[in-house]
Amino acid sequence: MRTYRKQPMIKRATQAGFSLIELMIALLIGLVVVAAAGGVFISNKQVYNASETVNRIQEGVRVGFELMSRDIREAGGNPCSAAAPVVNQMSTGGNDWWADWGDGIHGYDGSDVMPGTVAGMGVFGSGVGQRVIGTDAIEINSALGGGIRVTDHATPSAVLDVSSQGDIQVNDILVVCNMDYAFIFQATALPSATKIQHNSGTSLNCAQEFQYESPCTATGASGNFGYCFVPGATPSAQCDGFGRGPAYVARVGSIRWYVGNNARGGRSLYRATISNRSSTNTPDTLLDAFEVVEGVEDMQVTYLEAGEDTYTPPSGVDDWGRVVAVRITLNMVGTQGALTGNEIQGTDGAALRRTLTHVVQLRNREAVL
Helix, strand or coil: CCCCCCCCCCCCCCCCCCCHHHHHHHHHHHHHHHHHHHHHHHHHHHHHHHHHHHHHHHHHHHHHHHHHHHHHHCCCCCCCCCCCCEEECCCCCCCCHHHHHHHCEEEECCCCCCCCCCCCCCCECCCECCECCCCCEEEEEEEEEEEEEEEEECCCCCEEEECCCCCCCCCCEEEEECCCCEEEEECCECCCCCEEECCCCCCCCCCCCEECCCCCCCCCCCCCCEEEECCCCCCCCCCCEEECCCCEEEEEEEEEEEEEECCCCCEEEEEEEEECCCCCCCCCEEEEEEEEEECEEEEEEEEEECCCCCCECHHHCCCHHHEEEEEEEEEEECCCCCCCHHHHECCCCCECEEEEEEEEECHHHHHHC
16 A cells, blocks of 8 residues: 655745834935935035135236236346436426336326326226226336347437338337446338437427436537447547447336226236327326236335335335335135135135235345345
């Protein structure tokens, strides 16, 4: 008889889901992780924003200091010699920028008006490009370019023979110099491609000849103090003084740095070039005024005179011709660019600010240090 063994019953594994409590715990842990990751992200973004703002401030300061330094180092420079005495031949001018060109540099306190500017640029005001009251400004005077060679001026006449005229125009303010003297004068005519005329009477020049006495006495070509440039030639008997060395002519430049209002409601560092192309004593023309660095809230400039050991504000300078170094302090504020307003703020809720100082030595006056 066949017997059968009873097979044991196979039990199926039971499947169970998360309980409500387990699900809530998992969600809580997830929220903690997300919150921690979000906090790290926000913290990193804030650090990035602060670093980016500070980097933009430092970049702007570097650009401003570098460009200002280039101009300041050239203060009082000419194509011949920085040691040559400067004689101004334009005694008919009033309070114009060329009157003190020989000093090479001039500073203005926060309440001092820069003279001779027109078109509203550089003067105190709230318009775009206008200077912010309470901020210092600085003016630098020097010759532009390497100069044009003088070929002949053997008599104290009204005409200089030159190798070319370059970009010189009638009524330009020029400097002609050698190792002995530098004369500031106005070009009254360009008779030919190799001649520059500097007559008196209808111009700002005090006389048609160059006179090494300062101020100019306008004694005439046969009078005293008449000076001639005679490189390689024989001077006329009318030349009371003369120089045989190389001589050069160059246009005179005057550059001003100041803090002005920009078109975005903030403040910026501006650079302006002053020029005059009028035969009369008219207000100067402000050319090529442009914004250099934004976010410059204030600029304070102090000056060191030869023989002194402390820097003084413009009001304390006794002789601008003896200034040998300039100390510039810029107060910078973070500006909106790639970042928005709340992203340029520090922990106090205000925009990030930095104050940086730079000292520049006047290269043309190194010998007097």
